[in-house]
Amino acid sequence: MHDTVAIDPARLQALLQRERAHFGRHHPRSVALSAQAQQHYVFGVPLHWMRDWPTPASLFVQHARGADLTCVDGHGYADFCLGDTGAMFGHSPEPVAAAVAEQAYRGLTCMLPDERSAQVGQWLAERFGLPRWQLAMTTSDANRFVIRWARAITARPYLVVFDGCYHGAVDDTLVDRDPQQRGGSVRRPSVLGQVHAHHAYTRVVPFNDLEALQDALADGQVAAVLAEPALTNFGLVPPQPGFWDAAQALCQRHGTLLVLDETHTLSTGVGGWARAHGLTPDVWVAGKAVAGGVPCAVYGCTDGSMSFRVESNTVTGASPARTGWPAGA
Ligand SMILES: Cc1ncc(COP(=O)(O)O)c(C=O)c1O
Structure with missing residues (x-):
C-alpha cells in the first residue's frame, strides 16, 4: 500500500491568491485592457476560449516571433502554446510575414485563383x-x-x-x-444548442x-x-x-x-x-x-x-x- 498525501486545500487557495496578486502587480496594462475588453466582449475576449487560462486577467500580447512572446507589459515568455499549434513552426516566420504583406497590397479576396x-x-x-x-x-x-x-x-x-x-x-x-x-x-x-x-x-x-x-x-x-x-x-x-x-x-x-x-x-x-x-x-x-x-x-x-x-x-x-x-x- 502506498501512503496517500493529502493536499491541504487552504494552502492551495493561499498559493493561488498569491500568484493572482503577483500577476496583477506585474501586468497593470493587461489588467486595464482586460477591464476595457470586458465591456464589449462576451467573457471579455474576442474568442471565448482565450479565457481558458488561469490568469485573473487575460494576458494581452504585444508581439510574438519564433517561439517567443512579449506581453503589453513588456515581459518576455517562451511560448509553449504556440497558438494551440497554429504557430507550431514559429510565430510569423519571415517568408510568411513577407508573403502576407505583399498579398495585402494585391487584393485580399477575389473569389478567383491567382497566377x-x-x-x-x-x-x-x-x-x-x-x-x-x-x-x-x-x-x-x-x-x-x-x-x-x-x-x-x-x-x-x-x-x-x-x-x-x-x-x-x-x-x-x-x-x-x-x-x-x-x-x-x-x-x-460540451455541445450546446444542438437540436x-x-x-x-x-x-x-x-x-x-x-x-x-x-x-x-x-x-x-x-x-x-x-x-x-x-x-x-x-x-x-x-x-x-x-x-x-x-x-x-x-x-x-x-x-x-x-x-x-x-x-x-x-x-x-x-x-x-x-x-x-x-x-x-x-x-x-x-x-x-x-x-x-x-x-x-x-x-x-x-x-x-x-x-x-x-x-x-x-x-x-x-x-x-x-x-x-x-x-x-
Ligand atoms: C486534429 C485536429 N483537427 C482539427 C482541429 C481544428 O482545427 P481548426 O481550429 O483549424 O478548425 C484541431 C484543433 O486543435 C485538431 O487538433
Whole structure:
C-alpha cells in the first residue's frame, strides 16, 4: 500500500491568491485592457476560449516571433502554446510575414485563383503525395467538407471516429463512446444548442482496437474513418505497431474511405506522419500550422476518391478502384 498525501486545500487557495496578486502587480496594462475588453466582449475576449487560462486577467500580447512572446507589459515568455499549434513552426516566420504583406497590397479576396495557385497545388501534391487538393479556412471546415464528400460519394451515412478524438468544431465528431453500446456514440456534454441528434450517424471505437473497428465497418454502411494517425488531443496515444496497416486493410475491404487529419501530426516530418510511415490515406487533411499561422486548411485526395459527378443532386460515377466502393454508389 502506498501512503496517500493529502493536499491541504487552504494552502492551495493561499498559493493561488498569491500568484493572482503577483500577476496583477506585474501586468497593470493587461489588467486595464482586460477591464476595457470586458465591456464589449462576451467573457471579455474576442474568442471565448482565450479565457481558458488561469490568469485573473487575460494576458494581452504585444508581439510574438519564433517561439517567443512579449506581453503589453513588456515581459518576455517562451511560448509553449504556440497558438494551440497554429504557430507550431514559429510565430510569423519571415517568408510568411513577407508573403502576407505583399498579398495585402494585391487584393485580399477575389473569389478567383491567382497566377500562383497552380504552383501551390503542385507543391501540395509533391509534399503530401496526393494528386487533388482543395483549400478551406479551418480544419473544422475541411473536415466538415470531407465528411460530406465521403457520404455523397459512397452513398453511406455513417462516420467512424476514435474515442477521445478532436477534429475541430464538427458536430458529427463531438461525440464520445457509448459505454452501453459497442460502437455506439453519445453527444459530448460540451455541445450546446444542438437540436439535432448530431451523434446519430457517428460510430466511436477505441483507438488501437482492430476488432472494434472491424465490427463498426462490417455492415458496409460507413462512408469514412476520420482519424489522427496518433491521438494528440487525448494525451498523446501512438498507434500500436501494425495498427494502421491493418486498419487501412479493413477500410479497403469494407469500401470505407480512410481520412487522416494531420493538423497536429504534421510536425512528424516533411509530408507529415503518413508520409513518414508509408501510409496512403484516401483523403488527407491539415490546417493551422500548414499556412504558418494564417487561417487556412488543405485537404487532398486520391484521383479515385473524388472522381464523380453531381447531377441534379445525385452523385454518380464514384468507383474508386483502390477502395473498391460499390460501382455507381
Ligand atoms: C486534429 C485536429 N483537427 C482539427 C482541429 C481544428 O482545427 P481548426 O481550429 O483549424 O478548425 C484541431 C484543433 O486543435 C485538431 O487538433
